[in-house]
Amino acid sequence: MDRVDGARKTAGAAGYPSDVQLPGQTHAALVQSTVAAGRIRTLETAAAEASPGVLTVMTHRNAPRLPDGPMTALGASPPAPLRDDRILHHGQHIALVVAETPEQAAAAARLVRVTYDTSDPVLGLDDPRAERMDNPWGMDADRGDPAEAVRTAEAKVSGTWTTPDNTNNPLGLFATVAVWERDALTVHDSTQWPTMGRVTLAKVFDVPESAVRVLAPYVGGAFGAGLRVWPHVILAALAARVLRRPVKLVLTRAQMFTSVGHRPSTVQHLTVASTGTGELVALDHRCTSGVAMEDDDFEPCAATSALAYACPNVITRDVQLRLNIPDPTSMRAPAVGQGNFALESALDELAHSLSTDPLELRLRNYAAEHPGNGLPWSSNALRECYEAGAERFGWSRRDPEPRSMRDGDELVGYGMAGVSYPWYAQPCKARATVNSDGSAFVRSAATDIGTGTYTVMTQVSADTLGIPPGRVRFDLGDSDMPQSPQAGGSGLTGALATAVRDACRGVLGRILDLVRDDSESPLRGCTIGDVTVGGGRMHLRGRPAEGESYADILARHGQVEVTADGASTPADAAELGMAPAGAFGAKFVEVRVDADLGVIRVPRVVSAIDGGQILNEKTARSQIIGGTVGGIGQALFEETVTDAGTGRIANATFGDYLVPVNADVTQMDVLFVGDPDRATPLGTKGVGEIGLVGIAAAVANAVHHATGTRVRSLPVTLDQLL
Incomplete structure (x- = not known):
């Protein structure tokens, strides 16, 4: 099935956050640090404030001190912006200029003058000054006696593999449009997780979650960059509250490198050891990666090596070093992308040393x-x-x-x-409605970052309800819809599809409830197990002539629509008896x-x-x-x-x-x-x-x-x- 959102995107009819235009909208531009470590000595904003169209210049001197966001399923929120005069990385947000037009805001931002008392930044994983952070998630593995197995192994390969920082760089520049109506906040944002955005903004601004709405029906790519509520989103919402006008902030391409995360660099020390015929006997994988000075993003690059192959003796260790760098974040296949490079390269070296086909070596160690x-x-x-x-x-x-x-x-x-x-899986919810005309409306607060969520959930809905896909509307990207996990971790389809199917089956149950005592219905007294759906109707299993359409049922019972909620919860290994x-x-x-x-x-x-x-x-x-x-x-x-x-x-x-x-x-x-x-x-x-x-x-x-x-x-x- 073709993408249901494809026509909208190719016609330019899909509304991305950067397309949002609201009455009275203002525009913001960031001022960023030009040093990596130290303190702000002087910060002169008078020229910017006097520049044409400028409405405000926010700095640590006049901005209210905001709390950090909450702990999420993916870890802690990034630190709140404009807290003090400290500089922790090059490109740190140190001021926000808001003006009537984007050009005025950008011009005024260039007029802000800053001097610094600098200190030597800690930038490399080889810097002895870097503070060490041990694995905070308990994901290190210990199995058997790797040291002894390596010592007695017939073959082994040891080495150091390195991967650099990579930057997510989606094509669409990240944008935020924030507007307050009294104490209610609406944010249009380039996010992969509207539900988490609502929770975070509610905590930061001390308002009920019901007072926050995050909208992201279309996102111009993300690759993990949209999994956190970044400081620029907080600043846009803060400026909108101060000015009582909508504020739009679109990052520049250069700012995308410092503002929305990156895949952190790694140094990985790895030893693999085997018998003379290639059966693995030991695996020792130790990874060091970089993290920002006051952030807690975590990438356990060595962890998945413990589960990749059948090996009796395994140790993995992941540590981080605090550096004067922008906050890292997940980037497509986070941690696994880096760790797999080292492991699979080492196995290739081992196969070569044994004169064994690399494919045969892996087959031999299949778990x-x-x-x-x-x-x-x-x-x-x-x-x-x-x-x-x-x-x-x-x-x-x-x-x-x-x-x-x-x-x-x-x-x-x-x-x-x-x-x-x-x-990976997280709880998820969805809501489904069948309308009196026989069409369906299904929704959840998920996002589609180009993966095909709109399309696949339309298919699941249509299949479960027995309604042609063209008569099914699936909506997402709105935190007011039922809660959904992030589009990330390769877990959204399983969680969301299960919740969508549950909601759709709930609708079928409610429709059968309508005809339970209906003497005019051939479906009287039936349960879901008794019926089959298709073509916008429900009929007795094995007897397609004995049924009726949803539209007829709803019309006869005076119903405009029938709605039901659905949910999914992650599988439990102990209950399943399997991994x-x-x-x-x-x-x-x-x-x-x-x-x-x-x-x-x-x-x-x-x-x-x-x-x-x-x-x-x-x-x-x-x-x-x-x-x-x-x-x-x-x-x-x-x-x-x-x-x-x-x-x-x-x-x-x-x-x-x-x-x-x-x-x-x-x-x-x-x-x-x-x-x-x-x-x-x-x-x-x-x-x-x-x-x-x-x-x-x-x-x-x-x-x-x-x-x-x-x-x-x-x-x-x-x-x-x-």
Whole structure:
């Protein structure tokens, strides 16, 4: 089924936060710190305040001190803005200028003059001054005796792998429009989580949650950047309350690099050890990553290594170092994207040292049950992913010797990686209505960041109600709708689809309640188990002629509509007697490397994915392709460069921060394998992030196969190969 929102988007009829225009609307511009550490010595705003159209200039001197937002399912809220004169990172918001037009606000912001008492910033993971923060979520693993197993192992690989900061960089600039009506706040925002936005803003501004409404029917991409209520959102709402007028704030591209998070850099020390025939006996994965000075975002990059393979002796450790950097955040496949690169690269090295096929090594160590708790998986088709992906890719044609495959001036390399993405779920609610004309309206406070939520939930609603999809309207992106978790963690489809189905089945039950004692209805006295739905009507199971339409039932009983609420709750492993499984996959990559210049191309990628029940193959395939493109970016292009002396991000433009373009993305082959998952009522898993995981490792492994050069740091660049 095509995207139901596709026509609106291509026609320009989809309203993004940056499109919002309200009567009396004003415009805000940020003033940001030009140093990374220290204090503000002087802050001169008179020239800005006297500039044409300026309504206010807010700084730490005149802004009310606001509390931090609440703890969320993804961790603590970022610190509140404009608290004092301290500078914690380059690009920190130190003033907000509000004027009648965006041009006036931007011009006035440039007139604000600031001097600083600076201190030496802590910017690198190798800086001994950095404060260490141990794993706060209890996700470190300890299994068996890894040290002894490594000591006695017949084969082992040890090394250090590094990944840089990456910046989410959705195409749509993040925007916030805030307006107060008395003590009620409405915010149009680029968010992946309207429900959390409502909770956070209510706490920060000390108003009831019912007085806050967050709207995000369309978001111009996010990749995790929209999972937190950022300081600029708070500032827009604060300015709107002070001025009693709507305030619109649109970030610039450079501000996107400092204001809405990034994938944090890592240094990962990893040892894998095995028998002489390749059975893993020990895995020791220790990761250090960066976090901001007063933020508590956490990325356990080593944690998933404990669950990726059958290995009796495992230790993982994740620590963070506090740096003078902007707040990190989740970026597509958070933590797993970085950790998988190190693990799957190390396994490739181990296979090479053993003269074993990398695919065979992974098959040999397939975890038939959950390595942590010993429970059977709710589903796991990783073995089938390996086999089907290898067949589609033509892995058997690979000559195992590095630099052995060539096409003219290009060295040809084949690489692969195994992939898992952990199961995640949160409670969710939905509401469904069948109208007197036989149409349906279903809604929940979720968001669609391009993943296809509008479309898939329309399908689930239509299928459950037996109403043609064209007669079903599914709405989202409004915190006044029933509570929904974030669009992130690859968990929204399972949670929301289950809640939507529950709501729709509730409507069917209420319609049957109407005809329970209706002598005119052929459905009199029936339960849901007695009937089948289709074509906007309900009929006796196996007897399609004995039924009637929803419109007729509602008309006869004088009802304008029938509404019911639905909900879903996460599965419990103990109750299930099995381990809820996330998605699994295998990635196969071909690279071509210019033998003289070191230029790398990726002409072909095969992704074999176990995503459980695929509700819409078109949108699911699109998600895997999009994730693959992001993985190519992580592997070959993306690196947010921070100047070592000043803490300034040196490449905060699309001219300097490189992402894959059409010429970098050629043949993308996606195949889905496996059965519906037993842990969710609809059998889904979620595929939003599994597409990215493993691509970086597969590319690096293919580069080694092509050139004989082993690269342990991302991105893999041509200078490393010359």
